[in-house]
Amino acid sequence: MDIQEKFFSKFDSLRNEILNQLEENIRLRWFVAFAFIMLYLGTITFLINSSNQASQKYNLALSELSRVNNQTSEQSWPDRALRARNMSLSLEKRLWKGDTPGLAEAGFERWIRTTLNGYGIEVRRVQLTRGPIQEEKSNLDFNVLSDVQRLRAKVICPLNETGLIRFLEIASKNTSWIVIEKLTIRGGRNARIEMDLATFYQPKV
Numbered sequence: 541m542d543i544q545e546k547f548f549s550k551f552d553s554l555r556n557e558i559l560n561q562l563e564e565n566i567r568l569r570w571f572v573a574f575a576f577i578m579l580y581l582g583t584i585t586f587l588i589n590s591s592n593q594a595s596q597k598y599n600l601a602l603s604e605l606s607r608v609n610n611q612t613s614e615q616s617w618p619d620r621a622l623r624a625r626n627m628s629l630s631l632e633k634r635l636w637k638g639d640t641p642g643l644a645e646a647g648f649e650r651w652i653r654t655t656l657n658g659y660g661i662e663v664r665r666v667q668l669t670r671g672p673i674q675e676e677k678s679n680l681d682f683n684v685l686s687d688v689q690r691l692r693a694k695v696i697c698p699l700n701e702t703g704l705i706r707f708l709e710i711a712s713k714n715t716s717w718i719v720i721e722k723l724t725i726r727g728g729r730n731a732r733i734e735m736d737l738a739t740f741y742q743p744k745v
Contacts, residue, residue, distance in 0.1 A: 659703035699731035
């Protein structure tokens with residue numbers, strides 16, 4: 541018997557021993573189930589925190605852009621004007637794309653449905669709303685990005701743990717800003733996911 545056969549033989553023996561212990565020991569089964577649930581919740585929490593951090597970075601960038609833009613309007617300093625312009629271009633690249641607000645909303649909804657369906661989650665409902673972010677951040681004086689709007693989507697779909705984790709991972713890596721503002725998992729016979737997603741859009745002039 542070569543090394544590979546010995547390895548697989550020991551592996552099968554160990555696996556059978558573990559399965560037998562799980563069948564005979566109810567405490568061990570509960571421990572394994574608890575460990576799996578904690579790992580699952582930890583993964584989801586990590587992904588949500590990543591999305592929230594991206595949202596915080598976006599708001600901080602807007603605040604910095606507003607401050608720099610005010611300085612350039614008061615004092616025509618070429619380097620500060622260039623800094624404000626570069627920051628504006630950087631933010632604009634992360635905005636949701638769409639020739640019109642209607643097309644932007646349709647594209648956002650299509651992305652949500654297509655991505656969730658791709659991971660085996662059938663979307664039951666997507667409810668979209670749109671409004672200016674300037675009203676939400678009234679303490680800031682936006683000039684360059686004063687017409688940026690926030691697209692919100694309330695999504696309801698059946699619970700699929702694996703699909704949800706993959707969706708959150710893809711959302712955190714999207715080229716446009718995708719923010720998970722709220723995530724609720726409702727258990728029971730008809731377990732489901734309720735998510736409030738948001739992205740940012742600037743209508744073309």
